[in-house]
Amino acid sequence: MSKIRVSELSRRIDAELAALASREQLRRLGAIDGVNLCSNDYLGLASDPRLREALASALADGVPVGSTGSRLLSGNAAIWEELESQIAQFMGSQAALYFNSGYSANVGLLSALIRPGDVVFSDAGNHASIIDGLRLSGARKVIFPHLDMDLLERELRKNFSGAAQKFIVSESIFSMDGDRAPLADLVALAERYAAELIIDEAHAIGVAGPQGRALVAASGLADQILITVHPCGKALAGVGCFVCCSEKLKQYLVNRARTFIFSTALPPYVAVQMRAAIRIVAAADRERNDLAALAAFLRKKLREAGFDIGRGDTQIVPIFLGDNERAVRFAALLDEAGFGARPIRPPSVPAGTSRLRISLNAKLSTDLLVRFTDALISIREQEQVPVHAVRP
Ligand SMILES: Cc1ncc(COP(=O)(O)O)c(C=O)c1O
Structure with missing residues (x-):
């Protein structure tokens, strides 16, 4: 019995790999x-030697190499709260919450905030982590053509009878196209159609805006955006992701974002590295x-x-x-x-x-x-x- 099941699975995997190879889509690590x-x-x-030194000296001072649990259990070292306060101050947001990766931040926050019965408008160029978070939310999705504000407005104008809440989700600098979302237009549309706006700044944080605080900060429109998402594995040369939002939303995500709740926190030395990275990036x-x-x-x-x-x-x-x-x-x-x-x-x-x-x-x-x-x-x-x- 088990032999048949294994060979069926094996055939299915072989067929899928062969199909990928025939389309030149088979990836290999290298x-x-x-x-x-x-x-x-x-x-x-x-x-960067300054980041190495920050880490080396924290390790020499005895910072643990494991976090021992999720943030809600034993993994909440004081350094994480210090990092989140530093980020909130740097970004000028009421609060910040650190996730283990950009992927887990998007999946966790989108699936926690957006519900079946809501409608979410998502740029066709958005990253897989946004797509997956929206899938998990169970909300109705409207994918608008990349950067097409006219089409977005046409969709927003439609009467989504019974939609409890509308959301618009976009990257600021798009990871695969290298172009920018028109943030002022997105904010204006969100206002006009009573939608909440969520912006992923993965490729803008550290790179754009005053002190590298990214495009939302540069636009002066932060107060009109519900959440900004800042993965730290890119210009910040680290790992994890900080989310800027209100204190109330932070509390909600701590209680409802499953990728935050059910995952071991990163080791506290990562927080040491990220504190140093933010200081370096601000002056870069x-x-x-x-x-x-x-x-x-x-x-x-x-x-x-x-x-x-x-x-x-x-x-x-x-x-x-x-x-x-x-x-x-x-x-x-x-x-x-x-x-x-x-x-x-x-x-x-x-x-x-x-x-x-x-x-x-x-x-x-x-x-x-x-x-x-x-x-x-x-x-x-x-x-x-x-x-x-x-x-x-
Ligand atoms: C726009 C965007 N959001 C989120 C992520 C995921 O971030 P991470 O690599 O920290 O999981 C990426 C990574 O490529 C990205 O490009």
């Missing part, structure tokens, strides 16, 4: 060789300026060379190649040329929009970006790929 052009360590802090204007200049430089070079890089202006530069096979081939040839860039394919992005996602960091140089662009041009010639029209 290390990046050469220049890393796909890291989210935007400010280059992942091996030079790195932010360098990053912005590198992004503008690369975008100009790629546009001049006729690559389709979309409409963004940030440190995330998508190079649209269309089909999966071509994206995989370009990434492999770039690897041979000494550049580590990953092909991004469905389901991470819509079918037909496979791309290389170049993510820059402040430690790169313009010389290197010139060499990278030249390598890309040679690959395009070698592969006999026509020059793409640049999208307006």
